[in-house]
Amino acid sequence: MYFLMSSNELILENLLERRDLNLTMLKHLDFELMMDPTEKEILDIKILQTDTVNQLKKIEQEIAFLTSKKSQNKRVYQTPFIENTMQDELGKNLIHVKQIFAKSYEGNSHIQEVIPTEISKKFQIDLKDLKHLHDFALKNPIYHNHYEQEIDGILCTVYEGDINDYWLNSIKHGSSCQPFYPTWIMSAFIMTLLAKKLGYSELVDIGSGDGRIAYCGNIVGLNSHSIEIDDVLVELQNIICTSTKQNFNPICYDALEFDYSSLNLKNPIFFIGGLAQMGGDVLATSIIDKINSIENLKKDTGIVFAGTNTKRQLSENLENGGWSSLIEKHDLKVIDTVSLPTIWTFDQDVETPYIYTEFK
Ligand SMILES: C[S@@+](CC[C@H](N)C(=O)[O-])C[C@H]1O[C@@H](n2cnc3c(N)ncnc32)[C@H](O)[C@@H]1O
Known part of the structure; x- marks a missing residue:
C-alpha cells in the first residue's frame, strides 16, 4: 500500500465537502419553511432550494465521473489532506x-x-x-x-x-x-x-x-x-x-x-x-x-x-x-x-x- 495524492483526489474531496454543504443547506431551507415565513421569504427560499438542487445535481455528476475513473485505478489511496476547507x-x-x-x-x-x-x-x-x-x-x-x-x-x-x-x-x-x-x-x-x-x-x-x-x-x-x-x-x-x-x-x-x-x-x-x-x-x-x-x-x-x-x-x-x-x-x-x-x-x-x- 502506498500513498498517492493526485489532483483528482483533492478535487473529489472538495466535491464531497461541497455536496455535504449543499445537503445541509437544503435541510435548513426546509426548516426555514416550517418557521412561518412571509410570502416574500417563501419565494426566496424556493429560489434558493432550486438553485441548491441544481448545484447538487452538477456536483453528483462530477463525483460519479471522478469515482468511475478512480475505480479503474488499482492503487490504494489514503484520505488526502484536505487543503480547501470551508x-x-x-x-x-x-x-x-x-x-x-x-x-x-x-x-x-x-x-x-x-x-x-x-x-x-x-x-x-x-x-x-x-x-x-x-x-x-x-x-x-x-x-x-x-x-x-x-x-x-x-x-x-x-x-x-x-x-x-x-x-x-x-x-x-x-x-x-x-x-x-x-x-x-x-x-x-x-x-x-x-x-x-x-x-x-x-x-x-x-x-x-x-x-x-x-x-x-x-x-x-x-x-x-x-x-x-x-x-x-x-x-x-x-x-x-x-x-x-x-x-x-x-x-x-x-x-x-x-x-x-x-x-x-x-x-x-x-x-x-x-x-x-x-x-x-x-x-x-x-x-x-x-x-x-x-x-x-x-x-x-x-x-x-x-x-x-x-x-x-x-x-x-x-x-x-x-x-x-x-x-x-x-x-x-x-x-x-x-x-x-x-x-x-x-x-x-x-x-x-x-x-x-x-x-x-
Ligand atoms: C484591537 S481591539 C480588539 C477587539 C476585538 N478582539 C476584535 O478583534 O474585534 C483590543 C481591545 O483590547 C482591549 N484591551 C487592551 N488592554 C487590555 C487589558 N489589559 N485587559 C483587557 N482588555 C484590554 C482594548 O480596550 C480593546 O477593546
Missing part, C-alpha cells in the same frame, strides 16, 4: 468582496464593513448563523447606517459606523495594551468556525472590544467568555447580549490580572486582541504565563494571534504576522493561519493574518 473558501471569498468593495466605496463613514445579505454559492453559511451576524450589526450602536449593495454579483449589506468615542475611552486605562479596533463581523465568524473545527469547545476573547469574536463563538456553539478592560465597551457588550439574546459572558476586567482558573476551562481557545508590536505581546505573554500556572490546561489549549503583513508596523520580520519570536520563546506550534479583513486593513491591499497555535 473556512478557506469563505475567507478567500470574503477578501475578494472586501477588495472590490474598498475600491468602489464612496461614503465617508469612519468605519464600514460588509456581510452577505443571503446565502449563495460563495457564502454557504447556515441561515440561522447569517441572521445572527446581521443581528449583531443591527443591534450594535456603533453602526448608524446600513444599505444593500451588489458586490461582484453577491448581494451584501454594508454597515457604516463610528468608533471614535469608544476608541478614546479604551486608551484611558493604565494597563491598556491596545486601543479598540474591531475585526470584521464576518471575519470573527470564520475564525470561530475554524476554532470549532479544530476541536475546541470553549473560547476566551482577551481584549474583546464590542465582543464580536465571543458573540460568534457563541453562535457556532463554543462556550464563550469575553474579557475587556473598558467599562464603556463592556456596557455595550451587555446591551448586545440582551438585545440579541446571545449571552457571551462579558467580563469587565484587566486581562493581565484576571484569574482564568475561575472559568474552569477544559479545552479553550484564547483570542489575543492586539498586534504583537503594539501591546499584544504583553497581553499574550501574561495569558501564556497564566495558562502555564493552571494544572494540565496547556495540553488542550489553543492561542490565536492577530498578526500583520504590513512592514511599516513592525521592526521584526513578518513571519507568522510578527509573532515568530514569542511563538518560539514559549514553545508554541502553528497549527493553522487564516487571513481576513479587519477594520484597520480596510484601505490596504493586505489582510490581517490570524495565527492559530498550540503548545508543543
Whole structure:
C-alpha cells in the first residue's frame, strides 16, 4: 500500500465537502419553511432550494465521473489532506468582496464593513448563523447606517459606523495594551468556525472590544467568555447580549490580572486582541504565563494571534504576522493561519493574518 495524492483526489474531496454543504443547506431551507415565513421569504427560499438542487445535481455528476475513473485505478489511496476547507473558501471569498468593495466605496463613514445579505454559492453559511451576524450589526450602536449593495454579483449589506468615542475611552486605562479596533463581523465568524473545527469547545476573547469574536463563538456553539478592560465597551457588550439574546459572558476586567482558573476551562481557545508590536505581546505573554500556572490546561489549549503583513508596523520580520519570536520563546506550534479583513486593513491591499497555535 502506498500513498498517492493526485489532483483528482483533492478535487473529489472538495466535491464531497461541497455536496455535504449543499445537503445541509437544503435541510435548513426546509426548516426555514416550517418557521412561518412571509410570502416574500417563501419565494426566496424556493429560489434558493432550486438553485441548491441544481448545484447538487452538477456536483453528483462530477463525483460519479471522478469515482468511475478512480475505480479503474488499482492503487490504494489514503484520505488526502484536505487543503480547501470551508473556512478557506469563505475567507478567500470574503477578501475578494472586501477588495472590490474598498475600491468602489464612496461614503465617508469612519468605519464600514460588509456581510452577505443571503446565502449563495460563495457564502454557504447556515441561515440561522447569517441572521445572527446581521443581528449583531443591527443591534450594535456603533453602526448608524446600513444599505444593500451588489458586490461582484453577491448581494451584501454594508454597515457604516463610528468608533471614535469608544476608541478614546479604551486608551484611558493604565494597563491598556491596545486601543479598540474591531475585526470584521464576518471575519470573527470564520475564525470561530475554524476554532470549532479544530476541536475546541470553549473560547476566551482577551481584549474583546464590542465582543464580536465571543458573540460568534457563541453562535457556532463554543462556550464563550469575553474579557475587556473598558467599562464603556463592556456596557455595550451587555446591551448586545440582551438585545440579541446571545449571552457571551462579558467580563469587565484587566486581562493581565484576571484569574482564568475561575472559568474552569477544559479545552479553550484564547483570542489575543492586539498586534504583537503594539501591546499584544504583553497581553499574550501574561495569558501564556497564566495558562502555564493552571494544572494540565496547556495540553488542550489553543492561542490565536492577530498578526500583520504590513512592514511599516513592525521592526521584526513578518513571519507568522510578527509573532515568530514569542511563538518560539514559549514553545508554541502553528497549527493553522487564516487571513481576513479587519477594520484597520480596510484601505490596504493586505489582510490581517490570524495565527492559530498550540503548545508543543
Ligand atoms: C484591537 S481591539 C480588539 C477587539 C476585538 N478582539 C476584535 O478583534 O474585534 C483590543 C481591545 O483590547 C482591549 N484591551 C487592551 N488592554 C487590555 C487589558 N489589559 N485587559 C483587557 N482588555 C484590554 C482594548 O480596550 C480593546 O477593546
